[in-house]
Amino acid sequence: MIELLDILRREIRLQGPITLARYMDLSLNHPHHGYYSKQDPLGRAGDFTTAPEISQMFGELIGLWACVVWQQIGQPNPINLVELGPGRGTLMADMLRAASIAPSFREAIAVHLVETSPALRAVQTEALASYKPRWHDNDTTLPAGPLIIVANEFFDALPIRQFERRASLWHERLVGLAEDSQLCFVLSPPQSANPMVPDSHKNAPEGTIVEICLAASNIVTRLANTIGRYGGGALIIDYGHDGGHAGVTFQGVKDHRGHPPLARPGDADLTAYVDFGALSIAANTVYTKTYGPMAQGVFLQKLGIRERAEILMKGADGSLRDEICSALARLTDAKEMGTLFKVMAIGESKMPPPPGFESV
Ligand SMILES: C[S@@+](CC[C@H](N)C(=O)[O-])C[C@H]1O[C@@H](n2cnc3c(N)ncnc32)[C@H](O)[C@@H]1O
Structure with missing residues (x-):
């Protein structure tokens, strides 16, 4: 039987790492396998x-x-x-x-x-x-x-997205695949500007992670x-x-x-x-x-x-x-x-x- 993990792996192999929001939405609400x-x-x-x-x-x-x-x-x-x-x-x-x-x-x-x-x-x-x-x-x-x-x-x-500050730039924390095909967190390339991160975090220290729930x-x-x-x-x-x-x-x-x-x-x-x-x-x-x-x-x-x-x-x-x-x-x-x-x-x-x- 195909499991949600297989569906996620296939999607990540085809498209690259997915947002945490996509991962949460499929994990909770997939019509057959969602929690x-x-x-x-x-x-x-x-x-x-x-x-x-x-x-x-x-x-x-x-x-x-x-x-x-x-x-x-x-x-x-x-x-x-x-x-x-x-x-x-x-x-x-x-x-x-x-x-x-x-x-x-x-x-x-x-x-x-x-x-x-x-x-x-x-x-x-x-x-x-x-x-x-x-x-x-x-x-x-x-x-x-x-x-x-x-x-x-x-x-x-409701599905959230996460952003992490590294070397004064924001990266999105995504869900990707490790070498052993297990799910793991990976970082997107740096984003020169990120309109989703509120101004109050604009000068956050190195390593800060911010969660945003647009939904x-x-x-x-x-x-x-x-x-x-x-x-x-x-x-x-x-x-x-x-x-x-x-x-x-x-x-x-x-x-x-x-x-x-x-x-x-x-x-x-x-x-x-x-x-x-x-x-x-x-x-x-x-x-x-x-x-x-x-x-x-x-x-x-x-x-x-x-x-x-x-x-x-x-x-x-x-x-x-x-x-x-x-x-x-x-x-x-x-x-x-x-x-x-x-x-x-x-x-x-x-x-x-x-x-x-x-x-x-
Ligand atoms: C943690 S339960 C809380 C249930 C209830 N309110 C209580 O206090 O016992 C979350 C509820 O939200 C529903 N739910 C989760 N995500 C949803 C979504 N995106 N749209 C509509 N309902 C959703 C779940 O199916 C469940 O009924």
Whole structure:
């Protein structure tokens, strides 16, 4: 059977070294051999666990966040509720359950899911059947109209490119073949000017590596334009930094551990930290404002996660109480997901700050 590694080798032999973005895209999204195309990678039995899979509290609070944003933009009916990269559909299911405390909001919602993976679409179909979602291969086919968008651990899966500074010139880090035909990093010839590397890195020291995710910026600009035009808001949650960061964050993840990113393409998740600085720039259109990024722990506390945990604990027995306590700690503690994960919002410029960002 032809494997993804053979496909990559053939492409590199024919065309020369490929960009890291091409390598990531084929490894994650190749229609037959891509990591996300083949399987459901989430949960304890998979390779990683995301916030909505840790506790229902996460999705419930985001459902209430969406409800308040809907009220802030004048309660349009219909409102397109969009999730980018919905995984198992858990976040959307928890959001919609929480949204039912406001029946007029619940009734106005049309659910749209942007998902490339056939394996995960099948899981989402089961989880969300009663809400009749519509699927999209990408954000460009979302319908016109007011929308609220959520994306948890979506942007870190988008393909990045890397550039390395050597002798005062930038080279692109590409994926090529070593003498033994294994994949390896190689450098492109020097580029006299590189418009992709931000000005803040122009005089970076020898050996600096900068990561750029054009796909993320392009998606955010399109969504911000739609928000500016029709009204709405977006909430982006991911691990990342505020911008201006140099260094390699590109990594493989398998069995809940780091994995060499060029080993066994298609069998491990590939991710890179999200550059929230770049996303803020991409989202700042004439008709939109951005908020944050703010630490996930602080954001969830502002939305009332402690109070929600206390309510859930009231009716719980000993082991369930422990589970709720440990989920609360995992989602909010600085040593767990509380600080590394960040939250950024986009809103139309005339609306008040969305919940959680009032004093930012
Ligand atoms: C890390 S999972 C996060 C799942 C979910 N948001 C959660 O928090 O549990 C990434 C999700 O994004 C989807 N995905 C990855 N790349 C994508 C792309 N380019 N377009 C659409 N969906 C993508 C994956 O199939 C998966 O559903």
